[in-house]
Amino acid sequence: MMRAVRLVFLGPPGAGKGTQAQILLERFGLRQIATGDILRANVARGTELGRKAKAYMDSGDLVPDDVIIGMMEAELTAGAESGAFVESFVLDGFPRTVRQAEALDALLARLHLPLTAVLLFDADRDALIERLTGRWTNPRTGRTYHVAFNPPNVVGIDDEDGGPLVQRPDDTRAVVVDRLSTYDTKTAPLVEYYTRLRMLKRIDGLQPIDAVTAAVLAALDGTDEAA
Ligand code: AP5
Numbered sequence: 001m002m003r004a005v006r007l008v009f010l011g012p013p014g015a016g017k018g019t020q021a022q023i024l025l026e027r028f029g030l031r032q033i034a035t036g037d038i039l040r041a042n043v044a045r046g047t048e049l050g051r052k053a054k055a056y057m058d059s060g061d062l063v064p065d066d067v068i069i070g071m072m073e074a075e076l077t078a079g080a081e082s083g084a085f086v087e088s089f090v091l092d093g094f095p096r097t098v099r100q101a102e103a104l105d106a107l108l109a110r111l112h113l114p115l116t117a118v119l120l121f122d123a124d125r126d127a128l129i130e131r132l133t134g135r136w137t138n139p140r141t142g143r144t145y146h147v148a149f150n151p152p153n154v155v156g157i158d159d160e161d162g163g164p165l166v167q168r169p170d171d172t173r174a175v176v177v178d179r180l181s182t183y184d185t186k187t188a189p190l191v192e193y194y195t196r197l198r199m200l201k202r203i204d205g206l207q208p209i210d211a212v213t214a215a216v217l218a219a220l221d222g223t224d225e226a227a
Pocket residue numbers: 011012013014015016017018019020035036037039056057058060061062063064068092093094095096100131132134135136144145146147149150170179205206207208209210212
């Protein structure tokens with residue numbers, strides 16, 4: 001994949017958005033901009049943004065639109081102005097409401113950075129719950145593993161930086177169920193939104209990780225050259 005691509009990864013928690021974004025980063029240097037990772041870093045640093053976001057994240061609800069839109073405008077504008085990722089990026093976990101999608105459209109139009117495609121990952125509920133409750137994460141890089149499906153070489157240790165892996169506080173079964181229902185009510189309407197714009201491509205997220213990557217690359221082969 002040598003050309004510029006600007007993507008949105010859409011889909012319920014656990015569908016594999018972060019896993020595939022990391023693979024595209026490793027293989028093609030495609031920058032991953034993950035709202036969840038940015039928020040968790042702010043919670044860890046105790047910033048004002050982190051303090052605003054924490055209670056929503058802990059309960060499986062969405063952080064308010066105004067907070068997220070402000071955060072992403074700052075992120076994308078700074079990146080565009082510095083030339084850091086004008087060419088290619090993956091938005092992982094944003095937008096998550098129709099209001100966020102409208103704000104993103106307006107922002108990207110202003111920056112002359114049109115989206116290439118929106119990839120919708122999906123898997124059934126039982127699989128999503130199993131994936132999230134078995135996930136281990138490197139809190140420093142956002143890299144994820146799974147106890148059964150994608151285990152690290154040494155239990156509890158990141159293959160890359162050798163540091164400890166942790167379970168996210170919102171990956172308990174109770175919070176996962178709330179996150180899935182938040183997705184259904186607030187984020188699923190984006191499927192229709194992007195279908196209407198003819199941007200949506202569906203990826204079967206139930207397949208093994210390698211097969212999902214192949215499906216992503218096949219979907220991108222079918223997109224027009226980004227401007
Ligand atoms: P965020 O961090 O974005 O969480 P999420 O959307 O719930 O997504 P996940 O990271 O849980 O799932 P994923 O699809 O990336 O799955 P992964 O690849 O890791 O958001 C957290 C919170 O922040 C939100 O609840 C909200 O409060 C807030 N927030 C974030 N963005 C926001 C926004 N825009 N607006 C408002 N609030 C926002 O895979 C999961 C597991 O499965 C891993 O263990 C992985 O190894 C395994 N796996 C992956 N693919 C496969 C496969 N094909 N087969 C088998 N196992 C697999």
